[in-house]
Amino acid sequence: MTELQAERTPETLSAPRIETRSFRSRYLDVLIALVAFAVLAALPLFFGSKALLDFVIRCSAFGLFATSLNLLVGYTGMISFGHGMFFGLGAYGFGLLMQRTGVPIPVAFVATLLITAVVAAIIGAICVRLKEIYFAFVTLAFQMLIHSTILTWTSLTGGDQGLRGGIPRPAFLGIDLANHVHLYITSCALLVLGLLLMRQIAQSPFGYTLRMIRDNARRASFIGIDVWRAKLTVFVLAALFASTGGMVMAMFVSGAYPEFAYWTISGEGIFINMLGGVTTFLGPMVGTVLLLNLNDTVTRFTEYHGIVLGVVILFFAIGLRKGLMDYVLEWYTQRRDGSGERG
């Protein structure tokens, strides 16, 4: 919308417009989500390839994780280098509950989320007050603490061997996660639902509070926003979705390994965000698909995939200085008006 048009729009007309637009955008999101889910769910009917379905399941796990990290990095400006701990926590929490208690899967799912929320609230309460670089490293330190706890508490976690012997997956509500297609559909459903919920968070009044904190936390506090509480809230919310990603991963590999809680998961999450771009909601999802593809390709050709990955990161960080979707968005807005306006 240009300035001239805005001037012509009578004040009385813009009132309902604001509300209808926000109503409409929500229904549009739900519609897109339903279509995306339908397409994903129909995939096994047309492609019999197990590898493709496996790839989508992994994308679900990492996509949930990376998008939740973007709630912190992109929307709130909190660079967490320890977000992977909640991915690991989800995988281990879910795996252990299933192995040790034998509760139904939905119960274990909810219980794991509750545990994650409590742990995230405690760690967040300590971390969110800290300035950006301190925040990044203290979250990283907590990640290392959880990782080393997993390694040393062998009687519970199996130490460096991980949770072995498989995670029991009893059928519930007619869903049998031991069945590959069922597992696939469930992962897709969790992904789509998770993305939809995170989209809602991003577009809610709270989402705009987060943007204000990212832009200018001091000013936000001077219009009456409790910055600490808002940051803690989003820290816990993001942890819940990361934990869900970890649970998808645990269901997929039927186990949990210390690598799920290692700092490199967080590093990859940050890189995925960078790769896809932090200015669009789906950027991290694009980044996930790119990185997993890149990883799979590179590991096929060389055992030194750290070098290749490192060079790619350098290309993006020093060369482009922004992510792929950031580029697309910039190109799109420039084509549309070029004046720096936003819709």
Add this chain to the structure above:
Amino acid sequence: MDIDALAGCLASPACLVTQTTSGLIIGMLLFLVAVGLTLIFGVLKVVNFSHGAFYMFGAYFAMTAYQFSDSFALAMLCGAAGTAILGLIFERVFMSRVYGADVLMQLLVCYAFVLIFDDVVRMIWGPEFKSMGMPSAFQVPPLFIAGGVVPPYYLLLIGVALVAAMVLGLGLARTRIGKVIRAAAHNPGMVSALGINTGLIYGGVFALGGMLAGLAGALAAPVRSLTPGMGFSVLIESFIVTVIGGMGSILGALVGALLIGLIRSFGSLGFPLFTEGLMYLFMVIVLVSRPSGLFGKEVA
């Protein structure tokens, strides 16, 4: 938990000496790494996430130099000088490009180099554990102090690290270049206003930091096993040290490193499964009570 073992040790002079020396060597090694981290942060406001790699390279350089020359002194020199050059190149070619950029970019560039450096080491020296072995000069019977066993090499290690700390402290306090570095840490704009080449200072600080970390790696090589990725846990611990001591404070790094060293060595007796946990717990206590660290000025 094994409180009895801890109490028993605290009551016995022999055990006390042994644990304190081992705490001191952990602490001094950590100090050498952490002081570089804190200097680089102080002057450049960059947290060198790849700092652990310099420690790793120092150890590998020293091992290779020792294998070729059989000279311990040369090994130390190679470890320190090699990483100094590496630090200079790293700063001039890569880090200098992201000073203006946000923290995310700086972290990513460092992250890329953690991955690259680990793989480079894997390529050159192989993925398996390596050991430099105790230099022949130090293969002598251990000393007994108050009944506690102290290998002579430990004393050398502590001594070298202490000398390095003192030279650094005096150098920063007394020499012209030291004063410029401290001025740069205080106010980066001022140094360029004085007509001093900031690029040179920045590169120099990175080289100095790299050299100290490399020296730590070289000193550690005879008593630790070498493996790609060995730098990362050291990095995390040094970061904890700088957080406890206060980012940018050299005295803080020394005190923090010694505290962490002692916590590790005595903690391993009392809480064998929770030694690392103790360290994090201590950091959290410090952070909650003093967010800017024990010797930090700026409020975090």
Add this chain to the structure above:
Amino acid sequence: MLDIRGLSKSFGGVKATDNVSLDFADGSLTAVIGPNGAGKSTFFNLITGALRPDSGEVLLDGIDLAGKSPPEIVRHGIGRAFQVASIFPSLTVQETMLAAVCADQRRSTVLHRRFPLAETRDRAEHAMELLGLANKRHRTAATLSHGDQKLLDIALALVLDPKVLLLDEPTAGMGTEERWRMIDKVRELWETQKITVVFIEHDMDIVFKIAPRIVVLCYGRILATGTPDAIRRDEAVIDAYLGTEEHAEAVT
């Protein structure tokens, strides 16, 4: 009524604000002047909670706000704008206003609805009209001119319906003509909104012309308070601050 009693703050032995007592009647317009380093901004920071006073009271309608956090103080009705426009660079003007009203209505943590909320619209609209930003509603704040950013900063304070509005140098960094436009705007807002306005200003022409009451701060203390005429004649002010005619010139 905003009533300041015995407000003090020192930094490492230097008294930035030294036992300041002042009252601002409801609907008054007051200018705070003083040489650089007189403690004007510190004074504002103490009132708004950016700094914690060492001692003293900040009473707004009888409630002591001293030592409370900025969000709490804002909620009690003291809004502020900053010397350097403090805005949200990536939000549009309209989004900024809508989000601010959201915060004021304690809806900033609402998760289940979409932004913007219909009930925030009228106030946001009103504030944009008031500051003349309505035709720039879709511009991102970062792309606004310097003057418009200052207006947006003031709008951010005003949209919260404060009882007291503190403006830290509303004309900072502006050319002469723009300064007068800005100060006319401030005066207009004060007249139409019937709120208490306190502003810091360096330009003596502006201060003496606009403000019915002037407070002079020097080294953290109140040097004088009174009408422009009284201040002009005040011996202490002339000695310490205005000095000779040339001096007054230099200060502006």
